[in-house]
Structure formats: C-alpha cells, structure tokens
Amino acid sequence: MGIVRRTALAVGVVLFAAAPAAAQERSATRSGFELPAHSGKRILVFRPSVSVGAQSTGGMFEPNGDWTEKAKRNIQLSLERLQGRLGNSVVVAPEAYGEDAQRVQEHMALFAAVSQAVIEYQFFKGNRLPTKKRDNKNQVFDWSLGAGVATLPGAQDADYGLFVYNRDAYGSTGRKILQVLALLGPGIAVKSGEHAGYAGLVDLRTGDLLWLNADGAMGGDVRDEEGSEKRVRQLLEDFPGGDIKQDS
C-alpha cells in the first residue's frame, strides 16, 4: 500500500541530515545515449519552474517578481545560445488548455516523481535500492516517463523534451551581515541564500529519461545575463553531446 511513503521519506531526510559525509552523485546519462555535436536536434522546453527571491535576515523566502521574470528570460536565452552551440535548437512548448493542460501537468508531476526517485534511490549512495546499486555499477541509468509524452502539445515537432526547475533565494543585506557576524563572533555557520536547480532531458518518442542533473548548490547570479549563462552552463553540465564548460 502506497500510503506510508511520505513518512518513510521524512525519516530518510532526518537521517541524511545527521549522517557523515560521503560521495554523492548529481547527474547521470542513459547508457547508450549519444548526442553527437551538431546533429541538429530540436529540444522542446516545458514551462520552466523558476522562482527567484530574497532571503530575509530571519531566513524567510521572499519572492521577487522582477528577478524571477529576468531570470526566466535569461535562462531561456542562455539555453538557446548554449544548445545552439551544440548544434541543437530550442522550442518553447505551446501554451496548453483544457485536457491538454491536464495531460502536460500530469506528466510534469510524473517527471517530478521520477526525478525524486532517481535522487532518492540511485543518486543517494547510502539509500540505493539493491537493483539500482547493480545498475549503478554497470553504468545503467534506466528511467522513463513512458511513450505518452509523444502526445504532449509540441512533441510532434521536436526530438527531446527538457524539464527545468530552478529556485534561488538571495541573502538580503541583513542576512549577509548576520552571516559574517555570526561567523566572526560565536563562530556559528549561518547559511545565506539558497540556489537549487535541476534539469532533465526526455526522449519524446519513448519517454526515456536520457539525462538528469540535480544540484542543491549552484553558482551564477540568474538575475543578470552573465550569471544566468554560468547557471545554465552548470545546469547543462555533462549534457550529452559536448562539454559545455570547455566549449565557451
């Protein structure tokens, strides 16, 4: 019965927070998947979930509409530019209505659940499922959303689908001062800011997850163009088809 799922996860979170450090994986590519440079693939970007704001001195998230809009635009531009350099083109998914919108949303929720499962049961070394342990040793990364993705609006005109999630909370001036003073004074480490992102590429014919990158501590200030470029570069680190880092 799938009802105790949540509790188990919550317990897991506590465990992870308390345990000692060990190696941790952040990205993986489906074995056998290759995307040669300049193969001219079309990548459909589903409405990226982007949220940018400030972190108050007390640690609360305060969304900033202006930053978010800027970040959205910058990330989109950087995606187009970087993918263009790899020889791919980026298509924005058309706005969907009614049943189409419901289908898109259910797939986005499934993508979230699949990513969650990848992070929880394959990337987390200590919590790997035995079958995933073996997969990992053999470099197998086998996850899918199913062939239903082919029916999503815009999928007919593209090869791959890209899901992007990004959340930034920039430490306010007060938070930064607090951080410095806390470290100088009693030597307490106060975390200022939060920068998390993940992105996943899906084959729009089969629904197979081709590549996933999830990072809880990303660089690059998404509020300006240069920073966004750095962020997207990190988001697309190890993206199949060329080393984006060196390609600049």
Added chain:
Amino acid sequence: MRQAARLLAGALLAPSAALAAAQKAAVPPPYAGVYQPQGVDEIGWWREDDESERVLAASSLVIRDEALTGYIRGVLCATVGADRCHSVRVYVLREPTFNATMSPNGTMRVFSGLLLRVRNEAELGAVLGHEFGHFERRHSLNLFRTRRTGTDVLAWTGLLVSMAPSYRAARAYRDLQWSIYGHLFRYGRDQEREADSLGVGYLNQSSLPPQAAAAMWQNLMDEAAASARARGLRKPNFKAIAFTASHPPLAERADTLAGLARIDGEGRDNGSARYHAALAPWLPLLLDDQIKLNDFGASDYLIQNLARDGWSADLWLARGELYRARGNPRDVEHAAAFYANAIALNDALAPAHRGLGLALLKSGKPGDGHAALRRYLQLSPDAPDAKLIGMLVPGGNAP
C-alpha cells in the same frame, strides 16, 4: 538586553492594537476597483500565486462542473456585491474537509467538504465572505511582513545572546521569543477577527441573513464535539480543522459573530431551498467521501443535520453505509433498518438493496439477505461487483 527586548516587541505589537477595538461589524468600504500589487514582496507573491493557479486550473482534483461553480460564485457575489466578486476566480476541489481559502491574486479554493457542512446560502456566504475579507484587507501579505520582521528580530537577538552567553541574556531571549511568537499568534487571530467582522459586514449589507455566520460556527463546533465523543476523546480537536487552526477561542467567536449581525436581518430568506437544489446532484458523492473518512461521530452528526428538513433515501443509505462500515453487531442491525428506510422511500436505489442484503447476512438472516441481494442484481446487473454478489446468493448468478 531585557529592555531592548521589550522595546522591540512593543514596536511589533503596535499595529494590532487598532484591530482589537472592533465591536461593530465592519462596514465594507466602497470597493476600490481592480487592484494591482504594489511593492517588491507583493508583486513577488502575486507571481508565485499566478503560477500556482495555473497548476490548480489543470489539477485533477478540481470538480469541473460549470453549474456548481457558477452557483457558488453567485452566492459569493450575493454576499460581497457584484463589483467585488469580479476580482475572484472560484475553484471547487474534491477535498472532503471543511475549508476555503483565498490567495492574494484572487484565487478562491472551495473544498467539497465545506459544501457538505453549510446548510444554506447564508452560511456559505458567511465562509466565503470571511475569506474574501482576508483578501480585501490583504492579510496574507501583512502576515508575511509581520513574520519577516519578527524572525529578523529573533535572528539578530539570537546572535547577540550567543555572544553574551549569560543566564540573564538567555532568559531575556526566551522571553523575547515567546513575546514574538505570541505576537504572531495574536496577529493571526486579530486578522481572523477582522475577517469575521467583515464577513458579517458583507452579509449585513446583502439580502442574506447575517445570523448565519454564528449558526455555521456553532454547527462546526457541534460536529467536532460529536466526532470527539465517538472517538472517546475528552476534547474536540479544532486544530485538525484547517479553517479553525489559528482562530479566536470558539465560544467567544460564536457570541461575537452573533453580536455583529444586524438584528433586522434575521427574517431574510437564507436560500436553503436553492442551496439544496444546487447541491442535490453532488450530495451522494459528497456523503460517500465523508463516510469513508472513518470519522463516525462527525459523519453521523452531518447526516442527521442534513436530515433536519426531512430524510431522503440518499441520507438513509449513507447512514446505513456508515453503520455497516463500523461493523459492530449492533451497528449491523441499525444499518439494516436504515437501508430499509431508504428502500421505503425509493425502491429503485440499488446500493440500498446491496447494503441491506449484506447487513442481513451478517446479522444471521440469510433468507431475507439473499432476497435483498437478488433485488440488487436485478436493479443493477452490470454492477462492478455483480459476480461476487451473485456468489453469495444460492443458485444465483442469474439476476
């Protein structure tokens, strides 16, 4: 240190004093027209809200019934006035608990559990008006700002205290902590009071009786008490009802609401007949969702409450299902009687014959039980469980 704490806390407390004085129901001010968010934080929250409304609109939990949604919207408009209700989009969610929320950008979420609990348009209007009051006064933004200030103060003083780690400083910090949390709690409660006052204020100006607000509240308290009694708990758990989680003390609240209502509004039509007609197509589903929550006391209370204007076959059926699900020998006997009542009102109600048959089998009356199950199969030969029921009846797959 202590002095500083008091000063800081005092500064925080100041804005709430104005609210405490409200004795008469607020008279809604002239409507300001289409509002646009102002300031970084408000614009930011609206944007987040717009995103979450997109998700909501495509959620499979939304009950997509134009007639029902339109009707609820109509009750909101009748309560707050046509110009105000322009700024609201209503979504009905299939969530079997008592709640309604309204977010800063004008998204109103109405839980199906609320629809089962209010008894007429005026009571529905009282809850929707309360939520609209939060919206009109932009409470969530103000609460956010107050929380931000409060947690900022705590962060700073926490740092100062850790730099001067004496017993007195630690104690002063604890005092400050309590006073800030207490302040936040009181602030939330004052907002509830203000929304209550506005909710009744809208009703006072409408064509619906404002006394409904107190009646609705009393009804909710009685349901919680019934739920607690059946579970053998000493006190009702009001925290479990999302709508009441941060609300003023209950008895005080019902009294206050009653006092705010215009006396001459009492004779107005509360729209009970219209409400029941609009809800009728959904009632069996809502009852089913409620019964299966396994909250015996609350469910039995709700059914009897709905039956105050007369028992219907649906209500008897629901009560039979509720008692059969609990399944004590005495429950099964009661259940059989309730199903029989349902059948007396509507012989074509197939699930009642099914329930009656199962209840009779369990209470050792297989003869009558088989007859009832045969009738069920006759009425509903394609039921999902027809084969299985058929096996319970001797010689029986053929209806």
Added chain:
Amino acid sequence: MTRIWAALLALVAMLALPVAPASGHKLRAKGEAVTVADSGLTVTPGRDWNRVSGKPGKNAETWTLDGGQLNDLTFFGGIEPGKPLVKERHKKKDPLPKFGKATLLVELPELLEGTYRAYKKIGAFQTLSTAPTKFLGQDGVAFTYEYTDEDQITRKGEAVAAIVGGKLYMVSFDAPRLHYFDRAIGDVRALVATARL
C-alpha cells in the same frame, strides 16, 4: 509553488548535505522463494525486486522496482480481526477501519478504500472493478481502483485478497497510471500466482 516541486526542492537541497549510512533495502532475487510480511505467506518473484526498509504495519511489507512513488507492491500477511491494515498514526485521534470477524469478501475492497481515504484524507478514490478469484487456493476477491494523491499523480491499483483461517491475506500493487502501472502489472500478476501459505 506546488507541493511536488517543494518536495523536490527539499530533496535537491539535500544533495548538498552529507549522506546516509548503508540503507536497509533488501534484494528479493528472481526465482528465490521468500516469506513476506512476517507471516507464512511465501512468494517466488519472477524478476528482481527490492524490499523497502521499514514496514507500513505489523503484518505488512512493501516491495518496489524504482521507488515507492513509482511502483508499490504491498503484502498483507494474516491481518487479525480487530486490526487495521497498516499502523495508525494515532489510535484515538486518527483511527483506521478495521478488518473484522464478520467482514465478507465483497467488503474487502471497501476496507482498502476506507483505509486509503482515511489515511490520506482524500476524496478522489474510485473502485473500478471487483471480481471473484482464487487466491492461496481459496475463494478470493480481485479488484482494481484509481486515486489521486497529494502529489497530483493519479495512481492505478490492483489487489487480490482472501480470508484464510479468519485472517486476511492481501497483495496490492499501486503505480502511476501513466506508464508505470501497465509496465509492471504483468510481473505482479505472475508473482501473485506463486503465493502460497
């Protein structure tokens, strides 16, 4: 921000944190008979599964292929009369429906439905079909259902159950209706066919 994204965010943020010790998940290898749910119930999987660490109830255990959110196979092994299917959060404040001495086969789908609804506080649950079957060599019931969870994913489920010696034995499989249910249900049915007491 929706809850799914928020949950994911928490997970992603955890990536920056240190990592846990060895997990308690256990391999259930293809072809090896194994007892489940601390009971006499034995199954022989036709492919490799993972037994998830921890258990939902005293006489229950869960297996998965890709994680509980994507495929959840739960065994209930000998639930006694008067007991709920899974552990209650709070016996008095949040009671769950109980299996009873007088519970009929045809009422078992209602028991599972009531447990899900009460535990998750959801309304969107629907039993799709109910049919007689043989399970553990006895008359049993097979049923299918569908529900929408807090994470906005609609899941399909299929279960078989029988009452043996006054105790309830049941196997349920839940997975998102997109892709995951259809992909594994064949393996699940094959596994259920190997169940012995």
